[in-house]
Amino acid sequence: MAHAAQVQRMSRLMFKTLRDDPADAEVLSHKLLVRAGFVRRTAAGVWSWLPLGKKVLANIERIVREEMDAIGGQEVLLPALLPKEPYEATGRWEEYGAELFRLKDRRGGDYLLGPTHEEIFTQLVKDQCTSYKDLPVILYQIQTKYRDEARPRAGILRGREFQMKDSYSFDTADEGLAESYALHRAAYQRIFERLGLDYRICAAIAGAMGGSKSEEFLAPAAAGEDVFADCPSCDFAANTEAITYELKPVDAAGVPALEEIPTPDTPTIETLAAHLDVPASATLKNLLVKVNGEIVAVGVPGDREVDMGKVEAHFAPAVVELVTAEDFVGRDDLVRGYVGPQGLEKVTYLADPRVAPGTAWITGANEEGLHAKNVVAGRDFEVDAYVDVVVVQEGDPCPNCGTGLKLDRAIEIGHIFQLGRKYADAFQLDVLGQNGKPVRVTMGSYGIGVSRAVAALAEQHADDKGLCWPREVAPADVHVVAAGKAKQTELALDVADQLGAAGLRVLVDDRPGVSPGVKFTDAELIGVPTIVVAGRRAGEGVVEVKDRRTGEREELTVAEAVARLSA
Template sequence: MAQVQRMSRLMVKTLRDDPADAETLSHKLLVRAGYVRRNAAGIWTWLPLGKKVLENIARVVREEMDEIGGQEVLLPALLPKDAYEASGRWEEYGDLLFRLKDRKGGDYLLGPTHEEIFTQTVKDQCTSYKDLPVILYQIQIKYRDEARPRSGVLRGREFHMKDSYSFDTTDEGLAEAYALHRAAYQKIFTRLGFDYRIVSAVSGAMGGSASEEFLAPAAAGEDTFVDCPACDYAANTEAVTFSAEAVAAAYDIAEHGPVVELDTPDTPTIETLAAHLGVPASATLKNLLVKVDGEIVAVGVPGDREVDLGKLGEHLAPAVVELVTAEDFVGRPDLVRGYVGPQGLEKVRYIADPRVADGTAWITGANKPGKHAKNVVAGRDFDVDDYLDVVVVEEGDPCPQCGTGLKLDRAIEIGHIFQLGRKYTDTFQLDVLGQQGKPVRVTMGSYGIGVSRAVAALAEQSADDKGLCWPAEIAPADVHVVAAGKALQTELAVEVADKLGAAGLRVLVDERPGVSPGVKFTDAELIGVPKILVAGRRSAEGVVELKDRRTGEREELTVDEAIARLTA
């Protein structure tokens, strides 16, 4: 876009109505304001205004990545299968991966992320500890065949990402690269104008040691996170953990009476048991049986809580967690389905939620059909082998840091930083010659920012009922000049626009002949440039109106005053 772009020559068709298939605010507004155009599910064209915003975000990301010593490269998007087969991801990605064959029948994929290829690149380019550390980044188009691509450019199948990768010879080096990225991301998201939180994330099956997500709270978000209203704690719901010690401190084993067996026929579920006894579900202990790498394990949680199998899986990874089936009870008289209690489970590993801390007393199965027991006390009647926080987090759960009731909020993941460790460097045997003359296995971090997603996330956070409302640094222009009238106003608008352009501002000037001031105002508010300058009824006197798109504040100024204000 030239420094001064005339609306009469800009390819933009604004719409008054929301597109029928749009669910989220950003999707509606980016289409209505002419920023993007849909080509297929999750596949979008960036029209002139959209391309400008996308490029502005990329520029900010690039500047801050350069600032921490990142070196920009560009890897292919079309990749041969071999590296992803070596890492196992050719299979693991399942339907999420776009796969294709070339004319010779060779297998290829469209890269969803590039850990494998960066590892190979560094193996090829770096041979000595002197060549490290290195931070490489690219701003690239990536591909994931999402099952339900939706929300416009928020979750596309073809999307723009900044991905970077750090390579170090020591864990301390990795920690430093991680810290550099964390600081750079804070600068980037602040410059982009985001309201965001950094939350700890479950490191997942990748086996990394530290991982945080950058979340932009927004109603359209697909992620849920917990947020403490009292302290600075925030986390991915799967990453919330608090300690059994903290809970145990509030209880005293000595205060409980002895175990009493209860006759509870036909009460194999918590609901039937609680109803039969007339107690709240929270007084009961639910024991879920699962198989961990084929071995039966019991998981105890308060009866009113659900086990988060995803969270359990993350805690136990790389072990595989499965639900038990009827066949697993064959030859196991110690496991009485529906009436399991931890006090009789001598041959079974017992994992419990921290809420089942020492000193807490429960109504639970008596390990006999139709029987339960009360006053079953943790630390007296049974021992917990491992405390793991595996329940689904609920609004009001205590903050692990300060105990205040947590809030649950929706957010868009805009960034992710991850101490990946040696998973990929092991796969590709990436060693460099160490200072002692021996090969050293390299350790790796991986860091992502959703660049096209950031366009939608910023639209979500900043839009109002009139339309888009961009933060200054990424807006498609600095000022939108509107000629609200005929020849006189148009002449003045173009003159002011040219002066602002000459002063280095990026200007959009609406000089469209035959378009009413009302339509121009509506379009200006929809398009969302931060400052709107109107050449209207006092144009003959050289007086214009300067309006702030966000606050709606407006004031009349002479042309010179307005230019001075905008270029200050």
């Protein structure tokens, strides 16, 4: 039976390759995984895994499972359909906003489709563990998760239903949490190495998860939604969202008093800088946003862009929106295009650390056509809080060594968090300590995007002909092509059987009436690491063995080929 499953005849495989990219596909992995017949779109951000894709997914799951078991992780399976109450207890029922799929059952009870399971795991451990002797515990599951993404895009890279491995550690002491975190970090390194993914471990901000320490595993890829900064001189690497500029106050003693200057028709930084003939960096840009409906101003140097991700992370889980024209109605204190912090008594003012105390700026004078110069932070206006919210740019100084940073796009394939006691506090998760007194439990949470890893692999392992799977995740070890008529098909099936008997997973293209050219093209598109062709010299029992990645090819007898490949 095992043998039967090892050899898959393509004449009986449900698959269809496409020569053209799907019309809606923007990124490489989306194009190739659809064209090679690995996945099929069922709805926006909702995908079906076809036989070849399911094999890759299963291989990744197996590797993740083995490495999680190896660090003592215990596999469980929690529901995806979850009651509202635990998520209300932590505030996430509201905080998740529109990203949460909510639904009602037939009795009107509120449910959600789990985006992540901190609440349920915390309740589970509260029920199961009562003493310090029951800890530490690492629990994991490989499960379907749901997030109602605003813009489901990029194929399976960012779906609304997706496969994740999520795990949770429970410890009585901070040192224990640090150890559980280190175990996961090492397991993730082994997992991504076995998967064949190129990745970097980057400092990250925790976002809506809460907690203190957090690192991301980022796989560099053009299709990535994350941007990370890499220092060419030291080992610093971080998600650009996590990079913060140091606050360095300067002495403003020599700066003249604030002076208003007429600046007609200069509602933008560009028009202002041109009008005054100063660099944009001399001006102060005041961005207005609404945080849970209330207007907040954010000041950054005029030459820098605001990273809305950083702003959202700062206010998370509150909802952050840009202001619209309507928000200015009835607000005489807010003069669109001429806002300056020195006139914003009613508005919370955040500033980038680059707007340090003592720095002087040209900024709006809160009156149409009027700006002010020599506006000094801490003298002419107060900053309610400093938050680094600017977009990191290529060449910005490394926070560690000062060298100009290099920027790259990447896919987040894993994320590890030291959550601390946030969820334990919400559910009063205590165990009896060694001294007989209750101890509040400290938690970590750890995720791997299992279905996303398929996309990350496709992004990193492809060429102009198609996919090139690393062996351990490939849908098969060997792709045997019958390139010809009956003689070739007979030999191909024979080679496939021998390879299957040797324990290799074999795909054999025995489709009748399909030309060798089409079969070769399909084999390159599907991307099994080794391609064996029974072709011109089939009569002599000679096949061609080709490495999909390098293109190296060699003619071998069947016996040689089987011996070589099963070695």
